[in-house]
Amino acid sequence: MSREGVTPQSEDFSAWYNELVVQAQLVDRGPVRGTMVIRPYGYRIWELLQADLDRRIKDSGHDNACFPMFIPESYLKREAEHVEGFSPELAVVTIAGGKELEEPLVVRPTSETVIGEYMAKWIDSHRDLPLLLNQWANVVRWEMRPRLFLRTTEFLWQEGHTAHLDEDDAMRETMWALDAYAQVARELAAIPVVAGEKTPGERFAGAVRTFTVEGMMRDGRALQSGTSHYLGTNFAKAFEIQYQDEDGKLQLAHTTSWGMSTRMIGGVIMTHGDDKGLVLPPRLAPYQVVIVPIGRKEQGEQAAAEARKLSAAIKAMGIRVHVDDNRPQLSPGFKFNEWEMRGVPVRIELGKRDIENGVATLARRLPTVEGQGKEQIPLEKVPELLPGILADFQSFLLARAEAFRDEHTAAVDTWEAFTGQVATGWADVFHCGRPECEDEIKADTAATPRVIPADAPEETGECVKCGRPSAYGKRVIFGRAY
Helix, strand or coil: CCCCCCCCCCHHHHHHHHHHHHHHEEEEECCCCEEEECCHHHHHHHHHHHHHHHHHHHHHHCCCCCCCCEEHHHHHHHHHHHHHHHHHCEEEEEECCEEEEEEEEEEECHHHHHHHHHHHHHCCCCHHHHEEEEEEEEECCCCCCCCCCCEEEEEEEEEEEEEEECCHHHHHHHHHHHHHHHHHHHHHCCCCEEECCCCCHCCCCCCCECCCCCCCCCCCCEEEEEEEEEEEEEHHHHHCCEEEEECCCCCEEEEEEEEEEHHHHHHHHHHHCCEECCCCCHHHHHHHHCEEEECCHHHHHHHHHHEEEEEEHHHHCCCEECCCCCCCCHHHHHHHHHHHCCCCCCCECCHHHHHHHHHEEEECCCCCCCCCCCCCEEEHHHCCCHHHHHHHHEEEEHHHHHHHHHHHHEEECCCCCCHHHCCCCCEECCCCCCCCHHHHHHHHHHHEEEHHHCCCCCCCCCCCCCCECEEEEECCEEECEE
16 A cells, blocks of 8 residues: 555656655755755765765775866867767856856866866876876756756766776776676665666767666666766867876876766665655665654653663664654654655564563564564564664665566567567667667667676677667667666
């Protein structure tokens, strides 16, 4: 049964999502079309993801920096593919301080250009390489069809930018970032992403090669959850990022860029949520455990005191816990439904009878074992048992999402089978690699090539659309996407 006011997924997945992100107090619509206000509960999810990814970035030798959000328009024009790719999404400032600017300023859509300008200043010798930078920032891309978290005019992300001696070193960096994103998606978000390369038609504007991690949402659509780009010497040529090699000769640096954004929060919602609301992986849940004291007046005060005592013991185990004891006007049933809708992994109910019997009533957001509902646990055992319960729940969500993805992915070889498969999931097919063919497939089915899986077996065949020989020596995943 769906929560009142939230459309069931089976009726309209898009409406379910749009309603849930607001009702669960993750986000609200901003005052400008396409913008969003991330509320504390939603921002905490971002902070947890950010902290883990930031640790990985720093542990691998990268340094955080901060670059301006206003970029001279001429910077973007130096790399032809880059400006062409981003032109439809640019927000441009032409008046400031009451006067028309001599040169328009672009509000940062991404930072390859401005960082490239400073890489050229900071790099002189081969000893200055590699230069490993990362930035946590907001960016602006003027979306025609915005959707909260998934595609907004302004969003938060991290963007890594690095410069290297040669292609081999730059490619190692590119693949390191891709692997880091795959680990974050699987280990924190419990999203079993498929990692691999984009086709030429899907590359980042100005990149030589683009790599991606793609997740399947519960409506069978794909979500690009992080990308890593080998830029070759394209931006080095445009911004004169050069170094003197050991022989004193000038060489162009090879650069990379890579990013993961707040759209990952949307991915968590759509990978795990159900008709009752959010289902949050414990590692990204703002509250991993919520304790609801039950009772009125003296009984309520006694239950709240025991709840706070239990909360302290749980917190000492490194678990994020919240006691819902400051809303006496709301019934326990309302609170149970609310925390279920907000996706809290474990709820603990504590009333007079529980305290007398020395137990707590524990309810998981989803049963990890068939038939598992509420269960009573001795109060003194709760803190020591919770880490295992939360770890099991995290693993369960990953396994469930992986099973769903596999059930909705199929290798097909005919156009008829392809059109049926992409209506509900992913199609694993042979593809000629031509952008013109991809455009035809998209026009006919709304499906696009999501990823050439890195771990796919080598095989060849005829393109599912045009019949030409396959271009990649393996199958390509196609699907409809957000």
